[in-house]
Amino acid sequence: MMGSPFNTSQPKPRHKRVKLLNGTEITFDSGHEFNVYKVLSASPAIEIATLQEPLLIKQGSYRYPEKSWRVDFTVLRKDISHPYFVEAKSYPTAMDKAFRLTLEMLDSISPNDVGYLLIVLPNSNKSSCATIAKRLGLELSQVTTLDGLSARLEIGCLL
Secondary structure, three states: OOOOOEOOOOOOOOOOEEEEOOOOEEEOOOHHHHHHHHHHHHOOOEEEEEEEEEEEEEOOOOOOOOEEEEEEEEEEEOOOOOOEEEEEOOHHHHOOHHHHHHHHHHHHHOHHHHOOEEEEEOHHHHHHHHHHHHHHOOOHHHEEEHHHHHHHHHHOOOO
């Protein structure tokens, strides 16, 4: 297995800025988002293509500009051409009305992309996966915990 791409001597959960071994610095919105990054980057089955990739969720019009949503991670599996979108969320932010509206807008402009979305919750929210999937209009397989993400990557599947 490949070595870790980040400098583990850096404080992780409290500090959002992390320096990778190659000298690049990445800023994460939360300790949970950093933990999701660690799990994703440790998997040989996938490649993190981009961080904070803007996805178009509303076309611009005469009156209003286009609107984009920055998904946390865009990842590629070596055997599938369509990218997966991975979003690290806590229970309160996953249940937020604004986040649900964002997904509804994405679904209206690009329903195929919604099918490749995976929401990753902290392990303390295991029992909440079904509730969040139902609230967001997603399949249960599209909502998991950090441990669930690790298990999925070990067997070679994200969704």
